[in-house]
Amino acid sequence: MTVDGEQTPAPTGRLSLAQVLETLSADGALPLRFTAYDGSSTGPDDAPLGLELLTPRGTTYLATAPGDLGMARAYIAGDLDVHGVHPGDPYPLLKALADDLHLHWPSPRALAGIVRAIGIGHLVPISPPPQEARPRWRRMAEGLRHSRSRDASAIHHHYDVSNDFYAWVLGPSMTYTCAVYPDPDATLEQAQENKYRLIFDKLRLRPGDTLLDVGCGWGGMVRYAARRGVRAVGATLSAEQARWAQRAIADDGLSDRAQVRHCDYRDVTESAFDAVSSIGLTEHIGVANYPAYFGFLRSRLRPGGLLLNHCITRPDNRSEAAAGEFIDRYVFPDGELTGSGRIVSEIQDAGLEVLHTENLRHHYQLTLRDWCANLVTYWDDAVAEVGQATAKVWGLYMAGSRLGFEKNVIELHHALAVKDDRGTGLPLRPWWRP
Incomplete structure (x- = not known):
């Protein structure tokens, strides 16, 4: 069951969240340690840098806005934590992700497995953190762009x-x-x-x-x-x-x-x-x-x-x-x-x-x-x-x-x-x- 983006961990037999990340990785090599609330993990045990997915809501943010916006939402809302860097300067982690994490679009069969793993409910957008401005098309109430x-x-x-x-x-x-x-x-x-x-x-x-x-x-x-x-x-x-x-x-x-x-x-x-x-x-x-x-x-x-x-x-x-x-x-x-x-x-x-x-x-x-x-x-x-x-x-x-x-x-x-x-x-x- 899913309520406001919250969902219980996937049943046994489905991909874990760590396995989802491995599936999305083009070469299977991760530059950091990744752990998730479902108990799964991947990446080097001794990696100095890490990401920790703390909540199902974070999965929803990541799934409904792939890329920098989804990661930012999860991180800012407290659903995605960083290890090995200070939140005031996450540059080393961002550099590692940019240099060494290579993602690719999975095959249709792999994508179906990912959807089953995370649950269809996580593909329904939820409210972003309150620090986020409205999308461009909704700012029309404030006037035309650059008025x-x-x-x-x-x-x-x-x-x-x-x-x-x-x-x-x-x-x-x-x-x-x-x-x-x-x-x-x-x-x-x-x-x-x-x-x-x-x-x-x-x-x-x-x-x-x-x-x-x-x-x-x-x-x-x-x-x-x-x-x-x-x-x-x-x-x-x-x-x-x-x-x-x-x-x-x-x-x-x-x-x-x-x-x-x-x-x-x-x-x-x-x-x-x-x-x-x-x-x-x-x-x-x-x-x-x-x-x-x-x-x-x-x-x-x-x-x-x-x-x-x-x-x-x-x-x-x-x-x-x-x-x-x-x-x-x-x-x-x-x-x-x-x-x-x-x-x-x-x-x-x-x-x-x-x-x-x-x-x-x-x-x-x-x-x-x-x-x-x-x-x-x-x-x-x-x-x-x-x-x-x-x-x-x-x-x-x-x-x-x-x-x-x-x-x-x-x-x-x-x-x-x-x-x-x-x-x-x-x-x-x-x-x-x-």
Whole structure:
């Protein structure tokens, strides 16, 4: 009998859950120890890493959403446990699964045996963990994709978690974008400071210049520029970010030349800025909206003004833009990525001249490594603040993203562009000190 996904163990004679995994494994070799609530197990006895399926509900999650979404649901709900890694940084286990676990689609006869083993009741979907956002088709109640109301809802889902939680994960800089490491031994704080320095120098900012930072987060770029005499305006859709940034600006004595507004970037009416920075916002815009987005950014610049676009990209320009199911449901609802070539084309088509592009993929690996290390250090505080399930989402998301950058599934690109450069004094050969 099955009630809300719960089912008694399979009768003798059927495949055990461990045998189901063995059947799905292409070569029968498992890189870890797997144990299940039906008493079965497989994999090396001395394996340092392990997965433990604790409940029948976990089987339902795995069976009804094969792949990363089902595993994430079971893990986040507490039905699938990990051994040999900290939940704040499951990177070693994810890497072992990606490198050494090779699954295949079974034959019809083997598939029938799997269905008999797990029971037909486990093929009926059940409610996901409450941390999961609704599927894309059910978000229509929040507006059309990338409408103002739906964008605000998506930003709230991800960024209004808890400023204290973000402070533990991100460190004192409160910077939630890829750092740039001046050397392999640099600290996270040194690397984030260096990232802001690099963007500041690429934009050729000088005291008295004006900067618009769209999607400014907690105001890191705004405050960096303002400390160097630049008049900076930031815009964020997150109320929590805006409150934190406004307080930090006041505490730093920068209120005379820095401000962060809680608003849609499209609500910024000023123009003729010397520079515009977009650091980690393009991922939220939607590929179909790039023409309007880059057109708007161009309209905010003076002639000769510079744009720096910093965003996660795909390694090609043909892949599906929408994020995978786990990322879309638990991390970035409605997030979309495309290749750097598409980004450059859209910037050019908006009437800007692209001067320089740069791939910082390896730097994001290091950034995520350090964010996971922070989450491990402050795990108990984080769990007390946001709950164990949400903390596990973040550990899984950051460790998985680190693996994605490592394997070049995703990249991070800078694109520097200028509006109407007509002898405005740009150097013949840009060079940015390390």
